Amino acid sequence: MILMILRQLMEKNMSSNEVLVGRSHEVAHQFDTAEQEFNTAKLGMWVFMAQEILFFGGLFVAYAVFRMMHPDMFREAAHHLSLKWGLLNTLFLLTSSFTMTLGERAIRQDKIKQGIMLLMTTVGLATAFMGVKAIEYAAKIHHGYLPAKWFFGEGMDNSLHLFFGIYFALTGLHGVHVIIGIGLILWLVYRTIRGEFGSHYFLPIEMVTLYWHLVDLVWTFLFPLLYLIR
Amino acid sequence: MSHVPNINFFKATTGLKSWLFTLDHKRIGLMYLGFIWFSFFLGGIFALLLRLELLFPNGWFLTDRQYDQLFTLHGAVMVFLFIIPSIPASLGNFFLPIMIGAKDVAFPRLNLASFYIYVVGAVFGIGSMLIGAVDTGWTFYTPYSTSTDTAVITMTLAAFILGFSSILTGVNFLATVHNMRAKGMTWFKMPLFVWSLYATAVIQILATPVLGITLLLLILEKTINIGIFDPSLGGDPILFQHFFWFYSHPAVYIMILPAMGLMSEMISTFSRRSIFGYRFMAYSSIAIAIIAFLVWGHHLFVSGQSMYANMIFSFLTYLVAIPSGIKVFNWMATMYKGSLDLKTPFLYALAFIFLFTIGGVTGIFLAALAVDIHLTDTYFVVAHFHYVMVGGTVMAFIGGMHYWWPKMIGKMYNEYWARVACFLIFLGFNLVFFVQFIMGSKGMPRRYHTYLDQFQPLHAFSTYGSWVLGLGFLVMIIYLIHSIFYGEKAPANPWNGITLEWKTESPPVLENFDKVPEITHDPYDFAAVDGKKYE
Ligand SMILES: [Cu+2]
Numbered sequence: 001m002i003l004m005i006l007r008q009l010m011e012k013n014m015s016s017n018e019v020l021v022g023r024s025h026e027v028a029h030q031f032d033t034a035e036q037e038f039n040t041a042k043l044g045m046w047v048f049m050a051q052e053i054l055f056f057g058g059l060f061v062a063y064a065v066f067r068m069m070h071p072d073m074f075r076e077a078a079h080h081l082s083l084k085w086g087l088l089n090t091l092f093l094l095t096s097s098f099t100m101t102l103g104e105r106a107i108r109q110d111k112i113k114q115g116i117m118l119l120m121t122t123v124g125l126a127t128a129f130m131g132v133k134a135i136e137y138a139a140k141i142h143h144g145y146l147p148a149k150w151f152f153g154e155g156m157d158n159s160l161h162l163f164f165g166i167y168f169a170l171t172g173l174h175g176v177h178v179i180i181g182i183g184l185i186l187w188l189v190y191r192t193i194r195g196e197f198g199s200h201y202f203l204p205i206e207m208v209t210l211y212w213h214l215v216d217l218v219w220t221f222l223f224p225l226l227y228l229i230r
Numbered sequence: 231m232s233h234v235p236n237i238n239f240f241k242a243t244t245g246l247k248s249w250l251f252t253l254d255h256k257r258i259g260l261m262y263l264g265f266i267w268f269s270f271f272l273g274g275i276f277a278l279l280l281r282l283e284l285l286f287p288n289g290w291f292l293t294d295r296q297y298d299q300l301f302t303l304h305g306a307v308m309v310f311l312f313i314i315p316s317i318p319a320s321l322g323n324f325f326l327p328i329m330i331g332a333k334d335v336a337f338p339r340l341n342l343a344s345f346y347i348y349v350v351g352a353v354f355g356i357g358s359m360l361i362g363a364v365d366t367g368w369t370f371y372t373p374y375s376t377s378t379d380t381a382v383i384t385m386t387l388a389a390f391i392l393g394f395s396s397i398l399t400g401v402n403f404l405a406t407v408h409n410m411r412a413k414g415m416t417w418f419k420m421p422l423f424v425w426s427l428y429a430t431a432v433i434q435i436l437a438t439p440v441l442g443i444t445l446l447l448l449i450l451e452k453t454i455n456i457g458i459f460d461p462s463l464g465g466d467p468i469l470f471q472h473f474f475w476f477y478s479h480p481a482v483y484i485m486i487l488p489a490m491g492l493m494s495e496m497i498s499t500f501s502r503r504s505i506f507g508y509r510f511m512a513y514s515s516i517a518i519a520i521i522a523f524l525v526w527g528h529h530l531f532v533s534g535q536s537m538y539a540n541m542i543f544s545f546l547t548y549l550v551a552i553p554s555g556i557k558v559f560n561w562m563a564t565m566y567k568g569s570l571d572l573k574t575p576f577l578y579a580l581a582f583i584f585l586f587t588i589g590g591v592t593g594i595f596l597a598a599l600a601v602d603i604h605l606t607d608t609y610f611v612v613a614h615f616h617y618v619m620v621g622g623t624v625m626a627f628i629g630g631m632h633y634w635w636p637k638m639i640g641k642m643y644n645e646y647w648a649r650v651a652c653f654l655i656f657l658g659f660n661l662v663f664f665v666q667f668i669m670g671s672k673g674m675p676r677r678y679h680t681y682l683d684q685f686q687p688l689h690a691f692s693t694y695g696s697w698v699l700g701l702g703f704l705v706m707i708i709y710l711i712h713s714i715f716y717g718e719k720a721p722a723n724p725w726n727g728i729t730l731e732w733k734t735e736s737p738p739v740l741e742n743f744d745k746v747p748e749i750t751h752d753p754y755d756f757a758a759v760d761g762k763k764y765e
Binding site for chain 1: 444463
């Protein structure tokens, strides 16, 4: 699955320079050509994603520091998370990245209907992800596995509450990104229905797709770090 | 492409709305300029009050807590609202596109958005003062910041929002430099101000998010007690210091790099000589941006960091002196045998060299481990960073504002009064801060409003200096505002500069140039332009 997505990504990168946008779309006044506009926007998006990675980076460093300080506690903590739900969510997100890419591809080839279907599938998968997250959160809250001060769960290690501080911060922040992503994709669907996108212009779709892959990528780090390493 | 009438950007459209919704980088730059100086005067009033309180050793009109709040607000306003956005958001916004021959920045709407995000951040920051001004110091160190009952959440939220504005400006400038250059404007034909903004953008993009997550974690710590920074829950308060300085040291270069770029512009124009070692200047900006990320630990020398980490951070901090030194020597070499024109902007550039050198050299004292243990948290540190930030950045900012005032506003300011103000500011600044080196080396700790009687004369001296400094700024506002209404009309090129911004009218036309300028020479090739050889 990941390999397929990677291939998609690479294909897209190779072809984007050849595809000249701008048949009916009007180039913004500060640019000379549609190609310049396209490349500039893309650069801006990549740079913005670098920023996102550093934003999450802080939390990953916190994770690493505390894992170093309490290695046994982290080993125990992973047992309090449900591998099944985590795996299911990983599946949801990876598939959604795939459908997102297919949707972008379809719209670029003027298969508008198919594109909208795929984008909506992505939204569906993302919502399912959030649903599972809600179930997980509810279970944690019920059993008292809450951030530090509120913690009343059962566990062997007496620093277990620290893990859940990090767990809620990391997954919460990621969840906020998923929700923003859902909003962005719905906005794309709306604009696609209005007929703004097609082979002549698909820049915003490309941007959101990049963003969505990033959200997916962050999760592919979160999942092993929080759930898998036992 | 639609034809744009060649009228200056002030007159192109009128009314309040045409400013509030403008996408023109020049108008956005000017709006930033107004807000940024407003913040400066706000922070300046706090500073004057602080100095006034320190006139006598027993604390005569403020309580302990009020004093803590006042120095925190002075720091927070000056850092987050003034000096971080200062040069890039105002002069950078106005001149970056013009200097590379572009019609606008890459993303004008994002530019306007980042301006409004700045305004929202400012509202939060200033609002927090009304609901319980923060007393933690602008660094918000845990665990005190998580236990004080002042408005830490509102103020950190403000800094978080302002950081976001800074990131968006960085993204915008980076994309602009990469993709918006006019034909013929190769990387090594770019003015050094552009290079410095580019290096600054890299830091803004890569460092600011770390501040963002740090402040977010602090807010989570305060609201839902996640425990990461709380020692009573097993968290690590030193981790907060690491996170905070991972941003805030590079932020020092967000503050100083654009100033260095301005210096190169002013020095070469008023010496009428090509900048000495252009490529070294460009590369040293990038080098500073890279080293900036590797030295944060020098703020933790006495925080219980391992001795080996201290040694490495000390060594890396020394490295910063190399590219900074290259710049100072190159400016001096540029002036050597040049035909110096002692106009106001150039006077500020000279002030920068003098003050920044003192600030830089005292920075080396502080980078030395043994010396730093004695000097940590004394007035020596306060004097050091004020020499770098005010003596460096603010001097260059004022100089740059005078340099480009005729271009931005279309009016000349009064040269006589400008020199008077420059003299007062330079004198006042040294009166305030030079004695603080002496006090600090004698052990006067920072952040206390009561002190031993023996420091009273030096403190009083410093306070008197603050009045001279304040007077200098007052004179400056008066003649600048006067010039807007009664100033002589400025010619297109009052200083005979040769970078692109001097090839358009004053003020520039709506899309910056009547026709896209041809780039025929290096940015500082005065010899080619004047048709004679300068020795
Ligand atoms: Cu530092």
